Amino acid sequence: MKWDEFFVTGDPFIYAADASIVFTSIGIVFVLTYYKKWKWLWSEWLTTVDHKKIGIMYIIAAVLMLFRGGVDALLMRAQITAPGSEILKSQHYNEIFTTHGTIMIIFMAMPFLIGLINFAVPLQIGARDVAYPYLNAVSFWTFFFGAMLFNISFVIGGSPSAGWTSYVPLAGEELSPGPGQNYYLLGLQIAGIGTLLTGINFLVTILKMRAPGMSIIRMPMFTWSTLITMILIIFAFPVLTVALALMTFDRLFGSHFLTLADGGLPMLWLNLFWIWGHPEVYIVILPAFGIFSEIISTFARKTLFGYKAMVWSMVSIAGLSFIVWVHHFFTMGANAVVNSFFSITTMAIAIPTGVKIFNWLFTLYKGRIKITSAMLWSLAFIPNFTIGGVTGVMLAMAAADYQYHNTYFLVSHFHYVLISGTVFACFAGLYFWYPKMFGHRLNERIGKWSFWLFMIGFNVCFFPMYFLGLDGMPRRIYTYEWADGWFDLNVVATIGAIGMAIGFVLLIYNIYWSFRYAERETTGDPWDGRTLEWSTHTPVPFYNFAIIPEVSGLDAYSRMKRDPAQEKKKEYKPIHMPNYSGKPIFMSVAFFISGFGLVFEWWWMAILGLIGVLAMLLLRSFDYDDGYYVPVDEVERIEKSYE
Amino acid sequence: MAKKCSHFPWQHLIGFLLSIVLTLVALWAGLYSGFSMTIIIVIIVTLASVQAIIQLFMFMHMTESSNGKHQTHVMIHSAFIAVILVAGTIWVLSYGFH
Numbered sequence: 001m002k003w004d005e006f007f008v009t010g011d012p013f014i015y016a017a018d019a020s021i022v023f024t025s026i027g028i029v030f031v032l033t034y035y036k037k038w039k040w041l042w043s044e045w046l047t048t049v050d051h052k053k054i055g056i057m058y059i060i061a062a063v064l065m066l067f068r069g070g071v072d073a074l075l076m077r078a079q080i081t082a083p084g085s086e087i088l089k090s091q092h093y094n095e096i097f098t099t100h101g102t103i104m105i106i107f108m109a110m111p112f113l114i115g116l117i118n119f120a121v122p123l124q125i126g127a128r129d130v131a132y133p134y135l136n137a138v139s140f141w142t143f144f145f146g147a148m149l150f151n152i153s154f155v156i157g158g159s160p161s162a163g164w165t166s167y168v169p170l171a172g173e174e175l176s177p178g179p180g181q182n183y184y185l186l187g188l189q190i191a192g193i194g195t196l197l198t199g200i201n202f203l204v205t206i207l208k209m210r211a212p213g214m215s216i217i218r219m220p221m222f223t224w225s226t227l228i229t230m231i232l233i234i235f236a237f238p239v240l241t242v243a244l245a246l247m248t249f250d251r252l253f254g255s256h257f258l259t260l261a262d263g264g265l266p267m268l269w270l271n272l273f274w275i276w277g278h279p280e281v282y283i284v285i286l287p288a289f290g291i292f293s294e295i296i297s298t299f300a301r302k303t304l305f306g307y308k309a310m311v312w313s314m315v316s317i318a319g320l321s322f323i324v325w326v327h328h329f330f331t332m333g334a335n336a337v338v339n340s341f342f343s344i345t346t347m348a349i350a351i352p353t354g355v356k357i358f359n360w361l362f363t364l365y366k367g368r369i370k371i372t373s374a375m376l377w378s379l380a381f382i383p384n385f386t387i388g389g390v391t392g393v394m395l396a397m398a399a400a401d402y403q404y405h406n407t408y409f410l411v412s413h414f415h416y417v418l419i420s421g422t423v424f425a426c427f428a429g430l431y432f433w434y435p436k437m438f439g440h441r442l443n444e445r446i447g448k449w450s451f452w453l454f455m456i457g458f459n460v461c462f463f464p465m466y467f468l469g470l471d472g473m474p475r476r477i478y479t480y481e482w483a484d485g486w487f488d489l490n491v492v493a494t495i496g497a498i499g500m501a502i503g504f505v506l507l508i509y510n511i512y513w514s515f516r517y518a519e520r521e522t523t524g525d526p527w528d529g530r531t532l533e534w535s536t537h538t539p540v541p542f543y544n545f546a547i548i549p550e551v552s553g554l555d556a557y558s559r560m561k562r563d564p565a566q567e568k569k570k571e572y573k574p575i576h577m578p579n580y581s582g583k584p585i586f587m588s589v590a591f592f593i594s595g596f597g598l599v600f601e602w603w604w605m606a607i608l609g610l611i612g613v614l615a616m617l618l619l620r621s622f623d624y625d626d627g628y629y630v631p632v633d634e635v636e637r638i639e640k641s642y643e
Numbered sequence: 644m645a646k647k648c649s650h651f652p653w654q655h656l657i658g659f660l661l662s663i664v665l666t667l668v669a670l671w672a673g674l675y676s677g678f679s680m681t682i683i684i685v686i687i688v689t690l691a692s693v694q695a696i697i698q699l700f701m702f703m704h705m706t707e708s709s710n711g712k713h714q715t716h717v718m719i720h721s722a723f724i725a726v727i728l729v730a731g732t733i734w735v736l737s738y739g740f741h
Contacts, residue, residue, distance in 0.1 A: 235724050271732050322727055326735055338735055 049133035058115030072100035093478035094161035101164025123533035126211025141588035146191025153183035186595040199233030213551035225290025236279035243272035274325035288425030300367025313352035339398035346396035373447030377428035388416030409469025450506035457499020587616035658701025
């Protein structure tokens with residue numbers, strides 16, 4: 001292989017990206033060296049097993065990925081604003097919509113939510129860390145290096161270009177030769193390890209580590225949504241692992257699981273992909289429901305309406321999510337019985353979702369509502385998400401779907417549910433838990449500007465797409481003709497996209513502004529919170545709770561505030577904590593090396609990487625590390641420092 | 644805990660070796676046995692089921708619990724998903740393609 005096949009060449013955008021990567025890397029190395037921060041970075045962050053720090057690292061990585069996915073989106077909008085424009089070539093456009101979709105789902109939405117889960121859930125259930133802190137670090141680093149492997153594709157070797165769904169035979173060896181599609185397979189495979197481990201970790205954490213008195217029907221709603229999401233992860237992700245492995249074998253080792261020739265079954269890929277893919281969309285929406293439930297209840301200053309109905313509706317959504325997958329390929333041409341079955345199960349999901357919508361509305365009813373940025377995102381979620389949901393029911397009708405399939409109607413539908421559901425929830429959750437993470441609030445004024453620009457921009461961008469879809473504009477086309485008549489609405493959509501971009505930039509500016517100037521938060525309870533995460537100090541001590549709280553009912557912290565008598569007894573005990581470890585990051589680097597070798601079919605490198613992974617597993621097996629105890633006088637000293 | 648860990652994990656080793664042997668037998672059946680397609684599929688599916696059971700008992704702590712409540716729950720749920728996955732896939736991919 002020659003160097004000009006190894007690096008992507010010939011496109012000015014890519015050269016600009018090359019330059020920016022080199023300069024950013026030099027900049028980071030320079031700043032770390034100048035301020036002598038290398039040791040701090042290694043011992044405080046890279047080796048950490050603390051769920052709060054891992055959560056923050058997840059969120060930082062997710063915001064970076066949101067930036068990258070957003071730039072992809074803007075480039076796409078720029079290209080298709082006017083007919084016949086030549087900003088991007090067709091291959092480049094294909095690469096960009098592929099990476100946009102993959103990054104936004106796998107490397108932005110999930111990590112952002114898992115970051116918030118990591119930070120908030122152990123605090124909400126009164127635990128000192130997750131059940132397997134070491135595994136949690138492995139989760140983060142495999143996700144991170146999986147994401148990096150996927151992201152370097154656009155400067156080294158070329159990006160995948162078969163869509164985020166990577167349907168065969170298009171994604172197969174003959175039609176997508178070269179390393180691009182391998183990046184997709186290996187990047188997702190490595191990041192998937194991390195997601196599966198997170199699923200197991202938080203399932204055990206929530207089932208086994210709740211504070212005394214917190215029975216399963218006294219858990220906060222965000223914890224409930226996390227529990228159900230983790231069950232979905234455990235059952236859905238192995239299907240993706242198998243599907244990715246089948247395609248990897250086809251591409252690298254010449255097997256014929258999914259090929260057209262020699263008895264392969266291309267539709268099996270679609271089938272397996274969506275058996276994972278549909279639960280996946282609930283994996284990114286259920287935690288969002290949990291976040292909105294917490295925020296709406298906090299700022300309406302009422303207990304959540306219909307707690308049990310909320311839980312049962314999430315359980316039924318999760319159950320139904322496994323029996324709707326065929327609605328993604330109604331047009332495959334299965335018979336009427338198959339399509340009708342999946343049509344009905346799909347429509348049935350609207351029922352529990354509707355129950356949840358009404359429960360949020362009834363929580364607001366007669367509440368003393370306080371409009372904060374977090375609350376604004378949550379309030380905007382309800383009508384916007386409903387639009388997405390209603391168009392979802394339209395798509396669920398198999399006969400009508402033949403008309404909507406693969407058009408901008410579908411594009412608009414899933415952006416309405418994923419942006420006003422998941423992205424709004426990520427922002428809302430960030431505003432909500434920010435004071436707990438960093439010891440100061442985000443500025444409300446900038447926050448509201450950012451909200452209105454993003455929310456209005458979002459509607460201006462995506463609402464016209466419903467009509468573009470009904471006018472017959474197919475998705476994933478890089479250009480069209482004047483005669484098609486799609487120009488006007490595409491201009492409107494691009495204006496909306498610019499509004500969203502400004503909203504995002506303001507959010508980042510808000511983080512900077514608040515870091516410099518915002519008032520420091522010392523109470524630990526800036527929003528008059530209802531759940532246990534607000535009962536501990538800000539910034540949260542590394543052991544979370546000096547004394548594990550006793551829970552007497554729902555909204556545990558509200559009860560404590562109303563009845564402070566029981567808070568008196570303060571007898572500290574030594575606190576058992578896990579040790580930090582560098583093995584997770586080394587193991588993930590080894591995974592990265594192995595993955596990179598497989599992408600280019602450099603077997604020596606792939607084997608070397610796998611030996612590294614095995615060596616780390618072996619080292620860990622003989623590592624009898626039982627953690628350490630924080631002595632009572634140190635706990636006393638730390639607790640005094642907050643007074 | 645520390646005491647339990649110092650024992651040699653015989654169960655894991657036996658399970659691991661059995662899994663490798665079963666996989667090799669399946670590979671042999673598929674590549675070199677020369678049986679008819681139906682027989683090969685029956686052999687592979689049988690070996691896979693045996694291996695799943697071995698893994699459940701040797702690695703997955705199926706027998707370690709004061710009562711079997713959790714295990715029963717998890718197994719029923721897994722069986723439900725497995726049936727949907729396998730039966731659903733066959734149903735979806737074989738109908739409408741006559």
